[in-house]
Amino acid sequence: MNVSPVNDPLELLTNKGNRQASFLSPIWNPFACTLAGFGLAIFVNWGFRKPVMSGIQKHIAFAAIGGGAGYYFDQKRNEYLAKRDAVLRHYIELHPEDFPVKDRKKYADVLESWVPVR
Numbered sequence: 001m002n003v004s005p006v007n008d009p010l011e012l013l014t015n016k017g018n019r020q021a022s023f024l025s026p027i028w029n030p031f032a033c034t035l036a037g038f039g040l041a042i043f044v045n046w047g048f049r050k051p052v053m054s055g056i057q058k059h060i061a062f063a064a065i066g067g068g069a070g071y072y073f074d075q076k077r078n079e080y081l082a083k084r085d086a087v088l089r090h091y092i093e094l095h096p097e098d099f100p101v102k103d104r105k106k107y108a109d110v111l112e113s114w115v116p117v118r
Helices: 028-047 056-094
Strands: none
Touching: 028 056
């Protein structure tokens, strides 16, 4: 029986090193929060009717705080997703009868034949 690992519920929740994260995945949240911090410094200067790039140390500090916050949020998100996957994996291991491995279907088996009516 040729069963694709995609159809196995436990295989979906297991990463055995065969799935690689994209290039932007680990840096997206820190980068976006760094830009948000820099933008916040510009907005604060604009709100106080100062030149938007005055007080460059404030821009650097806000960008650094934003980058740190983005890194922290990324780590917390990864911890949450790992915990969620562990809970789901444990549940599937305890109740294998609720999650049978299914055969892969082709589109030809699912879709009805179509004949255009003119």
